[in-house]
Amino acid sequence: MHSPAEADADACVEDLRVALAAHGITLPSLGNDLPAFAAHLPTRPLIVLGNCNLLTAKALAAALRKGAA
Template sequence: MPPRPASEPSVYDVTLCVEELRDALAVHGITLPSLRVDLPSFAGAYGPPAGLIALGGCNTATARKLAAVLRKVGER
């Protein structure tokens, strides 16, 4: 496998991003148990490998709370 260019995120980089997002959401009382690194996204199916973050699987109450927080932060 050829070396990964420095501009592409590593699993570690994406894991840190997930933890930062988890901490930021927790400040607003939002917990997403399904928030995780999507490891198959590193398999090369995307060009270049994207290192996606899975954010789905939350209920409507959590989704509405997350949307409200993001709107509030966006207004600043």
């Protein structure tokens, strides 16, 4: 069963995946950083954006610039 932090992280990853897809961007390594859930302290989930190629990085930068305008 997912903890509230895990469910929130999963939802965040999916929201980011959908938002990026709306701009034609796919980050293949997008996901949760599973070791972050292994801590005995209150969980502070990390989202892994991962690696991407040059074209994807340029598309991401363009989408962020457009959104900031």
